[in-house]
Amino acid sequence: MAESIMTARDETRHVPTNTLHSFNLKICDNMDEYIVCLVGINDNEDLSKSLPAMISADRIHPFDNVTATREYIHKVENTKIFLIISGKLGKDYINELVGEQQIIGIYIYCKEEEVHKTWTEGIEKVRCVVSNAEQLVGRLHIDIKQFTSRWPLDEKSVRKALTDDAQWYHLFLYVICNHSLYTDDSRAKMFQACRNYYPKVAHQIKQIDKLEEEYKPCNAIREYTKDSFLYRIVNRALRIQDMQIITEFAPYIHDLHAQLYQLHEKYYLSSKQTIRSVYRGQALSLDELNYLKSICQSRRPIIILTSFISTTLDPGLALGFASAEHDQIPCLFEIIITNEYNNEHQHTPAHEQVFANISQYSAMGEKEVLFSLVSHFRVERVDYPVDGCRAMVTLELISDRQGACTQNYFQIADTISKETNPQVFGDVLHILKENAADELQSETTNWKQWWSRLSSKWGTRETDNRPLHLIMYSCFTDNPDWSRKAIEMNKAILRAESEIEANRSSFSYLFKRFNSLRPMPTECLALFEEYLEPLCKTNSNEVYECLCSAGYTYNNISDKENALKCFEKASSIKRMPEIQNQIKHLKKPPKQSKPSQSREVVQMKQDYTKLPIRKRLDHLLEYLRQRQRWYDAADAKILFRRSENSRDGLSVNDYRCYSLSAMKRHLSTSISAANHEDLCLWRYEKYTHDLYVFKQVQHFLESFQDKPVSILESILLELRILVKKLNVLIVLCTVYMCCKSRHQVIDTTKLRFPKLTNLGTEREQLEFFDLRDEKLSDNLKEFILKSSAANSSVTIDEDSWKYSSAQDDQTISNFLDEINSIV
Incomplete structure (x- = not known):
């Protein structure tokens, strides 16, 4: 029974007209699939009469009870539900309602807010508990607008x-x-x-x-x-x-x-x-x-x-x-x-x-x-x-x-895009739409097989002088409906060939032609259905072979019904074990496919602890090089304001020189992506966190330097370079945040030290080189003992590695003098 509500006029149950007009969403209504359900709301229909001023009336559905509501929801698939319900009904049926996937928001509309806020606490789908209609409509408006946002990731x-x-x-x-x-x-x-x-x-x-x-x-x-x-x-x-x-x-x-x-x-x-x-x-x-x-x-x-x-x-x-x-x-x-x-x-x-x-x-x-x-x-x-x-x-x-x-993908895609025949282009779009709809609604797709066949055919004799939609139809190997379209189109093409028409009654000629078309299943079967099948009336070996070949070809394009038909006809001529096995297999009821499960991401994370230590070290080295390339290609170019398309690799000396130029420019230019205060604070904390992680790994590996090993030497080199580069970036961000552009003021109020935790947290670890792994140290010691010592005769200037950088000493000196005069 619906929650009792006073029948007298209650102003809290009335939404001002100007508010409703300001919340008008009807202009967007036809582009989104959603319904607002009112369940057990007994307020003299104030709400149901007010809402049509905000959303279209056909989107509002009132119900007296939850059972009828759920029956309706199950009928409107792929439609999102915003459910406004009385306090009592909400409390009694909340578990069932939360379980309905189509319901994306539940709004408790009641007279006793505090009572119902108690049991709704912690339930994510409950968007609000209110007694005021204007507040209810306001929240509903926000949620509908959010549902129709420009870049959702939740569907x-x-x-x-x-x-x-x-x-x-x-x-x-x-x-x-x-x-x-x-x-x-x-x-x-x-x-x-x-x-x-x-x-x-x-x-x-x-x-x-x-x-x-x-x-x-x-x-x-x-x-x-x-x-x-x-x-x-x-x-x-x-x-x-x-x-x-x-x-x-x-x-x-x-x-x-x-x-x-x-x-x-x-x-x-x-x-x-x-x-x-x-x-x-x-x-x-x-x-x-x-x-x-x-x-x-x-x-x-x-x-x-x-x-x-x-x-x-x-x-x-x-x-x-x-x-x-x-x-x-x-x-x-x-x-x-x-x-x-x-x-x-x-x-x-x-x-x-x-x-x-x-x-x-x-x-x-x-x-x-x-x-x-x-x-x-x-x-x-x-x-x-x-x-x-x-x-x-x-x-x-x-x-x-x-x-x-x-x-190859873009060559084929461009050919499709440039199709000039409207009918052919329309048919191609239909193929793409139908298969895309199936692809987006399920976890299975026939794309890989289809695309592999199309790619292999592209530019060959099979595609010469063939309409585009026929080529695409004929590449389906697991969908008899699309293959059937190709077969019917090929029949029309074959009927236009005078040589075939002239030999319509010659089984030997047609069978020879049939065998030559075996690599092209739909064309082969078109010839079989149009010409050969009517001639398969004798019990000769040729007819037997023809029926068996047709059966196998039908089976290859997943046309089980016609495959069975051909094999049974062949079996009536000659009972061979192989054909009997084919018939037995085709008569088996198809296996029930398991419902697909939602996957957050296709690729699962690898358990690196099970890898040999050498592979983990290789992963670490590659990761450090990738991080360094990323800092050079992205962070450094933004913070240093380097606009030219030069090589991405930068040395530590490059970082130092470019940072000095960037500081000088910062003092005389306006705010940009490089020195924006909020972005600088984020980058400062990001670099400080990365520095902390890399320093921990560096400190750990340096304890194993008794015997120089090539892979460890390479990793430590990368770590030392990364640490130096990060230090430069951190200093630059600090200057950007503390030295205000065009002002002779240093302000440290925005600067804060990130909350760096100890090694016990996953955030402070590299997944392929987790220092919390108890076996890591022992594995590393064993690896070093078995490894030959590295040749340490070659020395590397870390500050100039990877690329050298030339900078006028006088320019740097003049810049430092200018900084000192300002500070």
Whole structure:
């Protein structure tokens, strides 16, 4: 029974009209699948009458009891539920409701807040316990807005699309972006689709009519930055992977990508690439942050973003978007673009992934850098917030050729994109959409087999003069429905061959042709069904062989029904054990596939403690070299403000000299990504933590120097260089934080010492060289005893290693004099 609520007018149960209008979400309603359920709310229908001012009425569903509510929820699959429930019903049924995966928020609407806050404490899905309707609607508004955010990471399908497992979907998006043959008719259909999304919003229809009349592809970026209906529809379609909407709005997606491509190409044709880092501020849930951390710690920490991603050159602006909202964690993304990436793209004739500074085209006038679809990033670092600060995520933009994408991949993808026949292109898109939907909804995919066959066929006789969709149909080996389409198309092609038609009644000719087509299953079976099968009426050896061959070919493309049919006919001619075994096997009921389990990341972490000590030392050495390359390529280039595309390797002396120049520039220039106070504090703490970890490892290994061993000497060399470089970076960050630009003031109030713990915590350890491992020391001693001594006759100047650096002594002297005069 619903909780009793006074029937008299209660102002706390009334939401002011102006509040509802300010919370209006109806303009976004058609792009998101969610429902608001009211359960056991007896307030003279005040709430159910008020909510339609904020969201569409068809999204609001009242219920008297929980049983009916749950029955409804089970009927609306793939729909998120925001559930407002009375206090008594909520308390009685909370366990059942929390278990419903579609419910993403529970709102306890009651008269006795304190009573119900007691039992709801610690239940994550309970978003609030309130008696005030305005507070309830306010929280609901925040959560719905958050649900429709631009870059969610919590949905299973989104998570799958983030990894390189979602190859069908990524290829679909690539084709949509690069297919340039969109017509005026396709754009007209796109704008009609816009009207369909806003059928009763007069002012929105007026805007759509105006944009259709004035639309120019060269204004695609400006329309995107307006936060207009076009941006909202496209961005949400990409977020929820609605491939039908994406297809409808493909003309605009192409125009936006094409304009970005032009700017990207122009940028890389210029003599300098000055964009070193860009930033994005966003609130994330703990679950989302944990997911990114799990990716970072995996063997392949790569994510592929499948939406247009807006970033900024101004970290201060990004930090403004990284504000905490209730249980959300403020997060700042730093995206690094290295010299290695720039140098590669300077010599690339075609760019498969693009980004561009769109500040001059933006309607917002911000220092905005926009990344197009299917951009690849390495998750370099994920730092959880400390003492109420922001979480920091470092991503590195990488070439897509480092992932699952090869040169052959883009050659085939470009061929698909350039298909000129509308019918063929439509059929190809249908193939990609259908398989992408299956791929995103399950853990199994037939991509690898299909792509392997397509790649092996590409450029061979099998693809000559064959329509593109037929080539793609014929590459399916585990889906008889797609293979059937290829067989039917091949029949039509065969019927057009005069030589075959002339020999329609010649079994020997057709059987010979059949055998020559065996490497091409669908073409082979098309000939069998159209010509040979009607002739298989005798009990000859040739007919037996033909039926057996057809059976095996059907089986190879997973057409079990026709395979069984052929084998049974062959068995009626000659009962051979092999064919009987095939029949027996095909008649077995298929095994029930186990339900797939969600995977946080595909690659599991390796247990390094089980590896031989030499391999662990090799891992350590490679890790230290990677860290040094990363500091040189990313951190140093940002902090030193080095804009040229020089080699990434820097020596310790380079660090020292460039840091002096950077300090001098800091005293006379404005705030940037290099000396932004919040970023400097984060970097300062990051470098201090890394220094602590490396010093611990260095101290541990130095105790084993009685006998010089090559691998240990190499590791200690890398550690000493890293420690020196980190010391320079820490000093530089300290100067940036304490010496205010253009002010003769030293302010240490922002400086704080990180909370470094002892060796007992996992955070202070390298997973492949954990100093808490009790066997590590003994294993290392044993390894050293068995190893031959290293040749110590070669000495290395650590401060000049890897690269030498020349610097005018007089310049340094003049700079130090200037620093002394200011201080």
